[in-house]
Every structure is written in C-alpha cells, then in structure tokens.
Amino acid sequence: MRTKILVADDDKMVRTTVSKILEMFGHEVVSVNDGKYVAEIVDDSFDVILLDINMPGMDGFETIEALNLLDYDIPVIFLTGAGSMDYAVKAINLGAYDFLTKPIEDLDIFNVKIRRAIEKRMFIRREVHYKQELEDDVRAKAIELEKTNKLLLQYSHSLENATVQLMSSLQNAMEEKDFYTAGHTMRVTEYAVLLGVAMNVSENDLVILRRAAQFHDIGKLVIDLSCIQKPGKLNDEEWALIRKHPVVGANIIKPLGFMDREHFIIRHHHERMDGKGYPDGLKGDDLDVLTKILIVVDSYDAMTSRRNYRRNMTMMEAVEELNSCVESQFDKECVLAFSEAIVDFTSTGDAFSREYLEKFNIEQEN
Numbered sequence: 001m002r003t004k005i006l007v008a009d010d011d012k013m014v015r016t017t018v019s020k021i022l023e024m025f026g027h028e029v030v031s032v033n034d035g036k037y038v039a040e041i042v043d044d045s046f047d048v049i050l051l052d053i054n055m056p057g058m059d060g061f062e063t064i065e066a067l068n069l070l071d072y073d074i075p076v077i078f079l080t081g082a083g084s085m086d087y088a089v090k091a092i093n094l095g096a097y098d099f100l101t102k103p104i105e106d107l108d109i110f111n112v113k114i115r116r117a118i119e120k121r122m123f124i125r126r127e128v129h130y131k132q133e134l135e136d137d138v139r140a141k142a143i144e145l146e147k148t149n150k151l152l153l154q155y156s157h158s159l160e161n162a163t164v165q166l167m168s169s170l171q172n173a174m175e176e177k178d179f180y181t182a183g184h185t186m187r188v189t190e191y192a193v194l195l196g197v198a199m200n201v202s203e204n205d206l207v208i209l210r211r212a213a214q215f216h217d218i219g220k221l222v223i224d225l226s227c228i229q230k231p232g233k234l235n236d237e238e239w240a241l242i243r244k245h246p247v248v249g250a251n252i253i254k255p256l257g258f259m260d261r262e263h264f265i266i267r268h269h270h271e272r273m274d275g276k277g278y279p280d281g282l283k284g285d286d287l288d289v290l291t292k293i294l295i296v297v298d299s300y301d302a303m304t305s306r307r308n309y310r311r312n313m314t315m316m317e318a319v320e321e322l323n324s325c326v327e328s329q330f331d332k333e334c335v336l337a338f339s340e341a342i343v344d345f346t347s348t349g350d351a352f353s354r355e356y357l358e359k360f361n362i363e364q365e366n
Contacts, residue, residue: 003118004045007031008038008063009052009079014102018050018079021104025111035063042067046074047121048114053080053087064094073124075117184301189213190347191297195334198341201289209290212265216294219249219266246270247279261290269294272329292331296322296338299330315342 005027009015012033019029030046032038035058038049049067053060064076075097080087088099097117104110192213196206234242250267253259268282268291275283277295287295303318313321319339326332 002026002028003047003121004028004030005048005050005114006038006042006046007050008033008035008055008060009050010034010055011052014052018104021107021110022114025114027114035059035066038063039066039070042070042072042074044072046072048117049074049076050079051076053078053091061090061094064091064096068095073121073128075120077113077117184305185214185217187301187305187347188216188294188298191300191338191342191345192294194341194345195293195297195338196290198337199289199293199334201293205290208261209265209293211259212262212269212290213294213297215249215253215262216266216269216298217245217249218252219245219247221252222248243270243278261288264288265291265294269298271295273331274328277329287331289331289334292334296330296334300338300342 003026005022007015007018007022007029008031009018010033015031015033019031022029030041032041033055035051035055038051039058042049051060051063055063058066060078060080067074067076076095077098077100078087078091078096079100079102081102091099097120098113100110100113189210192209193206196209201209246267246269250263253263253266256263265288268277268280268287271277271280271282271287271291272295273284273287273292275281277283300318300322303313303321304315306312319342322330322335323339326335
C-alpha cells in the first residue's frame with residue numbers, strides 16, 4: 001500500500017514543492033492551505049501529517065491540538081521557516097513527532113525523517129491491530145468460559161438435586177417404618193420455613209434452613225431406633241443411642257460440599273441455650289439463628305406429636321412450654337416469633353419443594 005501524507009501550508013509554492021518531492025519518493029499526497037481543513041479531512045488512512053506553523057486561519061499549534069482530540073495517533077512533523085528553539089519546544093510538548101525547517105535543502109535527510117515517521121505509524125497500527133486481536137481473543141475465551149461455567153453450574157445443580165432427592169427418599173423410607181415419626185420431618189420443615197419467614201431471614205437462608213430441617217434426623221437411618229416404639233420411657237442406654245443421631249447425620253452430610261451450613265445445623269439441632277444440650281454443649285451465641293430456629297420447631301413438633309408413652313400436647317400447651325424454657329433451652333426471639341406465627345398456621349403443601357417455599361413467601365407478603 002502507498003503511504004498517504006497530508007500537507008498543510010498557506011504558501012502554494014511550498015505545498016506544490018513538498019508534494020512533488022513526496023510523490024517522487026512514492027507517497028500519495030493530499031494538500032490544504034489552512035489548518036482548519038486538516039481537522040475536516042483527516043482520517044485513519046493518513047500515515048503522516050506535515051504542518052506549517054504560521055497559517056492565517058488555524059496555525060500549526062492549534063491544528064495539532066485539534067488533532068490530539070481526534071485521537072488518530074498520526075505522527076505530525078512541523079515544517080516551518082520559523083526555526084526558533086521556543087517553537088521546537090512547544091511543538092514537541094504538543095506531541096509533534098519531529099520538527100523540520102524550510103526550505104528543504106537535504107532531500108535524503110527529509111526522506112529519512114518521513115520514512116521514520118511512517119515506520120512509527122506502521123508500528124502504531126500493528127499495536128492497535130494486536131490489541132484488537134487480543135481483545136477479541138479474550139472476549140471469545142470469556143464467552144467460552146461463561147458457557148463452560150453455565151454447564152458446570154447446571155451439572156452442579158443437577159447433582160445437588162439428585163443428591164437431595166436420594167436423601168429424601170431414604171428419609172421417607174425411614175419414617176414409613178415408624179408410625180410415631182412418620183410426617184415429623186415434613187412438619188418440622190414447614191414449621192422451620194414458617195419461623196424463618198416470620199424472623200425475616202434471607203431467601204438464601206430459607207433454602208438452607210429448609211434443607212437442614214429436611215435432613216435433621218437423617219442420622220437415624222443408620223441407628224437401630226426400635227426402642228422408640230417401646231411402650232415405656234427410654235432407659236439411659238437407649239437415650240445414649242438416640243443422642244448419636246445428630247453426629248451421625250452430620251457425618252452423612254459432611255462430604256457434600258454444598259451443604260456446609262446445613263452440616264452445622266444438623267449436628268447442633270439438640271443443643272440448648274444454656275449449654276446443656278448435645279453433642280457439643282454449645283450455648284447462646286455459639287449457635288446461629290437458623291440452628292436456634294430448628295431447635296425450637298423440632299421441640300415443638302416433638303411435644304405436639306403422639307408418643308406411646310405419653311399424650312401429645314395441644315398447640316397452646318406446647319407454646320406455653322416453649323416460653324417456660326426460654327433462655328435455658330430456647331432462644332427468646334425465636335420462641336416469641338413462633339408463638340405468634342403458629343396460631344394462624346395451616347399446612348399448605350410439600351415443604352420440600354421450591355414451589356412450596358415461593359408460595360409460602362407470597363402468602364406471607366399478602
């Protein structure tokens with residue numbers, strides 16, 4: 001490609017002479033008689049601009065300032081008969097590539113300076129092209145990475161859902177073996193969501209709370225709990241066996257990296273505010289709000305569910321019992337919120353489904 005040079009000089013003889021010299025060296029030349037025309041016709045196709053300084057309309061310094069705003073990065077060479085040091089310094093400060101005096105006496109030097117300016121322009125173009133290719137490459141890889149991440153996320157969600165469904169099936173199978181615990185998990189999950197909404201926990205925390213409630217007794221899967229169905233109260237050995245289920249359940253959940261918080265809640269859903277619970281004797285601020293919620297609703301369902309060695313409490317009796325054990329066993333805020341929420345509560349559906357959670361939230365908002 002022929003290089004393209006723009007010449008601006010108010011002296012017609014100078015424009016003609018410089019243009020013929022440049023054409024002799026093989027360049028395409030466009031010439032104008034005023035700096036204001038430079039800003040009008042310049043575009044990215046030009047390789048070098050030669051500017052006279054003293055022009056009547058827009059002088060060379062004003063012209064290069066206008067060019068700087070256009071941001072074409074075209075090398076500018078000042079060609080002027082006023083060869084003072086002040087002019088040269090001002091030209092360089094404005095970003096000029098070089099400074100030549102006229103008349104042109106040495107064509108070889110002139111040609112060298114023009115070619116160097118062209119080489120700089122070629123370097124700038126290559127750099128811009130390289131940056132554009134790099135940006136395009138990065139953009140393409142970012143799109144590819146985003147697609148890969150979406151696939152991985154879909155796979156992760158599918159794996160989580162499959163795991164949760166499998167555990168739910170095992171949980172249901174366990175409850176079906178025991179008349180007295182059948183439905184316990186479902187009710188505790190509904191109560192947990194009820195209390196979580198009443199206490200304004202976040203949507204993300206509601207999902208965690210619901211899942212923790214759903215699997216809080218999963219440890220009973222691997223423990224022989226036939227003693228639960230015995231007609232009388234449990235002895236110390238039987239109680240020791242039952243008290244293992246939070247730890248066993250937490251160990252079942254532990255390998256599932258997406259259920260870290262659920263792991264904590266499941267392990268500690270039989271702790272107490274005074275530290276006399278099990279398995280770790282945590283108390284007060286050692287327990288997060290989701291664990292405190294599950295402790296309350298699990299105990300409430302235990303009190304209101306039928307057992308063969310005692311009668312089940314009514315709702316009001318169980319609420320009264322919760323309040324009597326505030327601070328010693330239960331968190332005060334949780335008990336207060338639950339006491340108010342449970343009065344008007346009616347079971348509305350499958351507490352294990354996302355649709356249930358969304359429906360429950362809508363009903364609470366209305």
